[in-house]
Amino acid sequence: MKDTDDVMDGQDARSRLVMAALRLFAEKGYEGATTREICELAGANISAIRYYFGDKAGLYRAAFTEPMGDTPCGANLGTYAELAMPEALKLLFRDFLEPLKRGEETRLVMKLHFREMIEPTGAWQEAIDAEIKPQHDALVAMLTRYLGLPGVDVDVHRLAFSIIGMAVHFYVGLDVVSNVAPEMLGSAQDVDVLGERLADYAWSMIEGEARRRAGQGDRGAS
Missing domain, CATH: 1.10.357.10 (Tetracycline Repressor, domain 2)
Known part of the structure; x- marks a missing residue:
């Protein structure tokens, strides 16, 4: 059960990052939105971006496409x-x-x-x-x-x-x-x-x- 919970928690953290990035990139643009404020809005650790998306550019691509x-x-x-x-x-x-x-x-x-x-x-x-x-x-x-x-x-x-x-x-x-x-x-x-x-x-x-x-x-x- 713990493994399943970990997977669900991971999916939730990833989704929160995508939605936080979508909001901030839409408001401030790629250069204007920082990874730190995205993580703060998502309630996630800064290392989560590298773990799930590789880097800021990967997170941007996810925010650009996945919410649709x-x-x-x-x-x-x-x-x-x-x-x-x-x-x-x-x-x-x-x-x-x-x-x-x-x-x-x-x-x-x-x-x-x-x-x-x-x-x-x-x-x-x-x-x-x-x-x-x-x-x-x-x-x-x-x-x-x-x-x-x-x-x-x-x-x-x-x-x-x-x-x-x-x-x-x-x-x-x-x-x-x-x-x-x-x-x-x-x-x-x-x-x-x-x-x-x-x-x-x-x-x-x-x-x-x-x-x-x-x-x-x-x-x-x-």
Whole structure:
């Protein structure tokens, strides 16, 4: 039992460090937040940073990514290939919007992401290379197959960015949405309804693109 308790205590200490780092890095930036004040806020020993994260940079990477969940937004896109497009879209938006249920954590993550763009450490570029671009490529592949195209063209990229852009707006504009229409994100159920609506809007966009291509005579069999 003692070993189990030690593991749980360790997990708790690590989680406290990540959340303390998220708050302080979001408020002060990578250079402004010190490891000592992070540990004080987390109620952890300074040596815990080296033990769990290696160094301050490792802790920053954890704070930058982990609070959004174990699975990156849209990471399951590659598994949706066998589904009908409307169902795939529902799962996409469900997964993508899940972190919005985390409330204050998500606000802090967005604040940290905005700060990273102004004061880059390389974490944002890593996220683009490791998560965002593969997710985009997977969505582009889905759209290309559905539209019956021989290959990817710039309009498929436009469509993919437009579809995901609807969901991204609710992260980037989280404070605006919360002030203008707070009922949209008031509960976990509200977030789920939002995902369903965005899936419907995305389906309309895809069908509209299919009709446009058919009208131009450049759409293959679907």
